[in-house]
Structure formats: C-alpha cells, structure tokens
Amino acid sequence: MAPKSPEASCSILLAVAAISLFQPSSCHPAASAATSPVRDEVPMVRADDVTKGRKLLQMPGAALPFPPLKVLSNGRPCVMFQARRLSLRYERRKQVDLTERAFSPPKSVDTSQSVCRHDRATLVMRFGDVDDLRGLAIRLQLSNTFYEASGQWWFSVDSVSVVYNASQEAVFNASDVYAPSSSSYHCSHVSSLERHSALLMPGSDDARRWTLTFVDFQIQAFNVTSGRFSPVSDCATVLTPAILMGLVTSLILLLVLAYALHLLVHLNRIENDRERKAHRDFLPSPEQLERCCAENGADKDVP
Incomplete structure (x- = not known):
C-alpha cells in the first residue's frame, strides 16, 4: 500500500528542523551566570x-x-x-x-x-x-x-x-x-x-x-x-562559536531531513508504479479481446 500523505510527514520534519535552527544557545561566551552579578534586564x-x-x-x-x-x-x-x-x-x-x-x-x-x-x-x-x-x-x-x-x-x-x-x-x-x-x-x-x-x-x-x-x-x-x-x-x-556550532548541527539535520524526504517521494513513486502495473496486468489487452471475440463467434457458428 502506498505511504499516506508524504507532504504532511515532510511538513512535520521541516517544522522540527526550523525549531532546532532557531533555538537559542545556552553556551553564550559572554555569559558567566555562575560568577557574574545579576543585571536588570534592559533593551539592547x-x-x-x-x-x-x-x-x-x-x-x-x-x-x-x-x-x-x-x-x-x-x-x-x-x-x-x-x-x-x-x-x-x-x-x-x-x-x-x-x-x-x-x-x-x-x-x-x-x-x-x-x-x-x-x-x-x-x-x-x-x-x-x-x-x-x-x-x-x-x-x-x-x-x-x-x-x-x-x-x-x-x-x-x-x-x-x-x-x-x-x-x-x-x-x-x-x-x-x-x-x-x-x-x-x-x-x-x-x-x-x-x-x-x-x-x-x-x-x-x-x-x-x-x-x-x-x-x-x-x-x-x-x-x-x-x-x-x-x-x-x-x-x-551574533555568530559566537556556540551559535555557529548550532547552525552547523541544524544544517546537518536539514540535510538528513532532505534525504528522508527524497526517500519518501521515491518510495511513493515506486508504490504508484507497482499499482499501475498491477492495474495494467488485470485489464485484458486488445489482442486478448479480439481473440476472445473470435472464439465466441466461432462457438456461435457451430450447430
């Protein structure tokens, strides 16, 4: 049976990749939360x-x-x-x-x-x-x-x-x-x-x-x-080493997801080809129809 709704699966995978890409890093080099005094939040x-x-x-x-x-x-x-x-x-x-x-x-x-x-x-x-x-x-x-x-x-x-x-x-x-x-x-x-x-x-x-x-x-x-x-x-x-590492990891994840998308589309195409081939094998060919009609006509001519 063909895979159901590959577009929906791909949308979910791409959404996960987008969340991973824009997730903030907790390893900012300028942050020393354990040793730095607490600062009031101000707009940058x-x-x-x-x-x-x-x-x-x-x-x-x-x-x-x-x-x-x-x-x-x-x-x-x-x-x-x-x-x-x-x-x-x-x-x-x-x-x-x-x-x-x-x-x-x-x-x-x-x-x-x-x-x-x-x-x-x-x-x-x-x-x-x-x-x-x-x-x-x-x-x-x-x-x-x-x-x-x-x-x-x-x-x-x-x-x-x-x-x-x-x-x-x-x-x-x-x-x-x-x-x-x-x-x-x-x-x-x-x-x-x-x-x-x-x-x-x-x-x-x-x-x-x-x-x-x-x-x-x-x-x-x-x-x-x-x-x-x-x-x-x-x-x-903006591009700290931690953020750069996160971008590289996200890029690798996107490549894996793209490969998975390619496999889904390829498997769906193979399944569709199998269904079309089975449908063609089930329907009689024109030669078979002509032979069948000729045999039926011969049977009617016999007294």
Missing part, C-alpha cells in the same frame, strides 16, 4: 561598525568587586580599566593571580608611567617583584582613530605586553578589541588561550611561552567624562 541597542564589519551590543557595565584603575591627565581621568580577574603563567609554572595587586585599593598598582595623548595612550601597571619574576609589569597600548565611514572616533587596544626581569618583554597583538570612543569596551575573556577566542595573539617568541587572561575585561579611553564607565560595547557578536 545595536550599533554597526561600518569600517570594521562588526556589530556591537550596547549593554550596561558589570559591577565588579574592585573599583577601576584610573590614569589621570591634567587632573582628569583619560583611561579607566578593570577586570574581575587578571592572571598569567610562564610555560608550565604555577599560574600567578594579579587581581588584588592590580585593583584592590590597599594594594594599588603603580601606574605612574602611564601616558595619555590625543590619539595615543599607554596604561602601565607595575607590580614589582612577584614570585621569581623581577620587575613585573603589564603594558597596554591604545590608539584613537577617526573613521569617516562611520563618522565617529573609535579607540582600540593595539597590544598588551608583559615586561619581566626588568628588560625582557612578551608582546601580544590584540585583535578586535575596540569600541566607539563614546563607549567603553567589555569582553568576558580577553586572553591568549584558544578556548577564549584568543583575542591576544603572540607577537614575539617570548610571548609564546606566556599565557595571559583577563576575565570581565572592561576599558575606556580618550573620552572619559566622569568617574564611571560609559555604556558598554560588548565583544559578543
């Missing part, structure tokens, strides 16, 4: 970065346990920076946690060598001797650029350096760490680790021996108008 406003092709999500900044570092220029803050955690590791040695040394008010880190200009800024955090590292410091190089296509200024973190043993330096080139100058930049992880998208890429051989990670990284430069961060431009993009 998207701002297009015309010059660099990335959409940034506008959202309020996170309240962290330590106040941000402030670099002053002519008595006014020109760079603000904070992180929930700052850690680094040299090769396979024990990881060093610099969070309290950097942000805890009683142990305020030395930022006296930081510099602010109109289009360039350098944030220098000098930690001194930490474990077996002598003269440890972390330096962030920032720039401020006007893009005519977007009609506004954008600041970016160009590089992050780890200076140790007074003269040795491991340089990491920062990728996609930027925001409008009227906003602050935030990212759940700015790290050299691949599992955190590797926004810090080794720029020297020494840097390959180091692992540097900022958790809940937030920075603002060149347009600090008060002692608080401006609205945040988050690094979370």
Whole structure:
C-alpha cells in the first residue's frame, strides 16, 4: 500500500528542523551566570561598525568587586580599566593571580608611567617583584582613530605586553578589541588561550611561552567624562562559536531531513508504479479481446 500523505510527514520534519535552527544557545561566551552579578534586564541597542564589519551590543557595565584603575591627565581621568580577574603563567609554572595587586585599593598598582595623548595612550601597571619574576609589569597600548565611514572616533587596544626581569618583554597583538570612543569596551575573556577566542595573539617568541587572561575585561579611553564607565560595547557578536556550532548541527539535520524526504517521494513513486502495473496486468489487452471475440463467434457458428 502506498505511504499516506508524504507532504504532511515532510511538513512535520521541516517544522522540527526550523525549531532546532532557531533555538537559542545556552553556551553564550559572554555569559558567566555562575560568577557574574545579576543585571536588570534592559533593551539592547545595536550599533554597526561600518569600517570594521562588526556589530556591537550596547549593554550596561558589570559591577565588579574592585573599583577601576584610573590614569589621570591634567587632573582628569583619560583611561579607566578593570577586570574581575587578571592572571598569567610562564610555560608550565604555577599560574600567578594579579587581581588584588592590580585593583584592590590597599594594594594599588603603580601606574605612574602611564601616558595619555590625543590619539595615543599607554596604561602601565607595575607590580614589582612577584614570585621569581623581577620587575613585573603589564603594558597596554591604545590608539584613537577617526573613521569617516562611520563618522565617529573609535579607540582600540593595539597590544598588551608583559615586561619581566626588568628588560625582557612578551608582546601580544590584540585583535578586535575596540569600541566607539563614546563607549567603553567589555569582553568576558580577553586572553591568549584558544578556548577564549584568543583575542591576544603572540607577537614575539617570548610571548609564546606566556599565557595571559583577563576575565570581565572592561576599558575606556580618550573620552572619559566622569568617574564611571560609559555604556558598554560588548565583544559578543551574533555568530559566537556556540551559535555557529548550532547552525552547523541544524544544517546537518536539514540535510538528513532532505534525504528522508527524497526517500519518501521515491518510495511513493515506486508504490504508484507497482499499482499501475498491477492495474495494467488485470485489464485484458486488445489482442486478448479480439481473440476472445473470435472464439465466441466461432462457438456461435457451430450447430
């Protein structure tokens, strides 16, 4: 018997695929529900970065346990920076946690060598001797650029350096760490680790021996108008790794469903061909009708 209503079966399968395709992922990289404070829900406003092709999500900044570092220029803050955690590791040695040394008010880190200009800024955090590292410091190089296509200024973190043993330096080139100058930049992880998208890429051989990670990284430069961060431009993009994996999985599911649809149509065609063949075998052919009529006529002629 032929399969009943293959169109209905296919509609159900395609509906399941559509639900799987648009189901939101729970593995968003910017979400750290277990460790982040609860934020009030606010509507998000998207701002297009015309010059660099990335959409940034506008959202309020996170309240962290330590106040941000402030670099002053002519008595006014020109760079603000904070992180929930700052850690680094040299090769396979024990990881060093610099969070309290950097942000805890009683142990305020030395930022006296930081510099602010109109289009360039350098944030220098000098930690001194930490474990077996002598003269440890972390330096962030920032720039401020006007893009005519977007009609506004954008600041970016160009590089992050780890200076140790007074003269040795491991340089990491920062990728996609930027925001409008009227906003602050935030990212759940700015790290050299691949599992955190590797926004810090080794720029020297020494840097390959180091692992540097900022958790809940937030920075603002060149347009600090008060002692608080401006609205945040988050690094979370529309196509996060988790969403991309979901799209790939959904594509595979759609291909399987398309193959199943093809099989249903093919089986339905085979069944219809069998029914038509059986119907043709049941009906007598014209030759058989002529032979039958001739035999009947011969029978009538016999007295």
